Amino acid sequence: MAAGRLDPAQREAFLKNGYLVIPGFFNKDAVEAMLTRAKQLIEEVDLETHPMTAFTTAEQGRHIGDQYFLDSSSRISAFFEPSALDPANPKKLVVPKQQSINKIGHALCQLDPVFKEQTLANKGLQDLARDLAVHKDPLVLQSMIICKQPRIGGKVPIHNDSTFLYTNPPSAVGFWIALEPCTAENGALSFLPGSHKRKTITKRFVRLPDGGTGFLDIPGAQDEADTDWEKEPGWKQECCGAGDLVIIHGGVQHQSPHNLSDKTRFIYTFHMIEGAEGFEYDHQNWLQPSADLPLPHLLGHGQVA
Numbered sequence: 688m689a690a691g692r693l694d695p696a697q698r699e700a701f702l703k704n705g706y707l708v709i710p711g712f713f714n715k716d717a718v719e720a721m722l723t724r725a726k727q728l729i730e731e732v733d734l735e736t737h738p739m740t741a742f743t744t745a746e747q748g749r750h751i752g753d754q755y756f757l758d759s760s761s762r763i764s765a766f767f768e769p770s771a772l773d774p775a776n777p778k779k780l781v782v783p784k785q786q787s788i789n790k791i792g793h794a795l796c797q798l799d800p801v802f803k804e805q806t807l808a809n810k811g812l813q814d815l816a817r818d819l820a821v822h823k824d825p826l827v828l829q830s831m832i833i834c835k836q837p838r839i840g841g842k843v844p845i846h847n848d849s850t851f852l853y854t855n856p857p858s859a860v861g862f863w864i865a866l867e868p869c870t871a872e873n874g875a876l877s878f879l880p881g882s883h884k885r886k887t888i889t890k891r892f893v894r895l896p897d898g899g900t901g902f903l904d905i906p907g908a909q910d911e912a913d914t915d916w917e918k919e920p921g922w923k924q925e926c927c928g929a930g931d932l933v934i935i936h937g938g939v940q941h942q943s944p945h946n947l948s949d950k951t952r953f954i955y956t957f958h959m960i961e962g963a964e965g966f967e968y969d970h971q972n973w974l975q976p977s978a979d980l981p982l983p984h985l986l987g988h989g990q991v992a
């Protein structure tokens with residue numbers, strides 16, 4: 688099978704489980720290029736001019752909501768690990784700069800040449816999106832690096848991605864690429880297989896009128912809002928090697944633990960949503976593309992081959 692192609696059994700597994708691991712989708716050179724660039728971007732963070740904004744998902748209801756975060760929709764912005772900042776002086780780091788960043792995003796695939804090449808100009812990815820055949824006209828958004836730094840890399844609580852990139856009807860699919868080995872120790876992802884078939888999209892993460900962000904219930908979609916997903920049986924951790932790609936359905940419940948090890952866990956991820964008629968991108972979503980940087984079409988200007 689040519690690189691980038693998906694066979695019918697893989698597609699079936701994705702539709703059944705709500706995620707699919709494709710080992711070695713990105714080759715060694717591509718991984719090396721992305722990892723090197725990620726580290727350069729961290730090196731380029733200017734501590735003098737940066738607003739020193741931490742990224743916190745520990746309590747999703749109080750997600751960071753300042754302008755720097757909102758503007759990152761169409762920029763390359765860096766967010767610190769909360770515990771990388773000195774509590775007595777949040778302008779001061781308590782770890783080396785290279786180990787202080789939680790994530791960098793959220794328009795990497797448009798603005799950075801290395802990530803553009805591996806995403807929008809990636810023929811294998813275009814073939815994969817065609818074979819996956821869940822979107823007629825995939826739009827790419829929220830491209831970012833997640834660093835999961837040694838010892839301080841925080842956990843990502845249980846969530847699904849359509850909550851954060853809401854379309855009506857829901858259409859978000861995540862593409863998550865390990866740039867380093869991901870193990871139980873450094874924070875590999877876990878999934879609840881099949882949970883995308885349940886009523887998991889009950890709220891969405893929006894820009895609030897006061898300028899911050901928060902969660903809004905989706906009217907009529909509260910069936911499983913009270914489920915304690917952690918207690919559901921069947922969670923599966925997926926340890927990955929560098930270059931492995933995980934495709935994540937927007938409804939599937941997933942999470943990753945704190946990095947307790949002394950190794951980093953760099954990954955690159957972006958999402959696709961349906962750009963074809965009949966799917967409305969919610970104007971309240973936290974991520975609003977700017978007029979001068981519209982969401983790119985993966986398969987050309989709406990042309991599906």
Ligand SMILES: O=C(O)CCC(=O)C(=O)O
Pocket residue numbers: 833843848861863874876935941942943954956
């Ligand atoms: O990398 C992680 O730990 C979480 C990533 C995630 O939730 C996603 O890409 O949708």
Ligand SMILES: [Fe+2]
Pocket residue numbers: 846847848861941
């Ligand atoms: Fe996610």
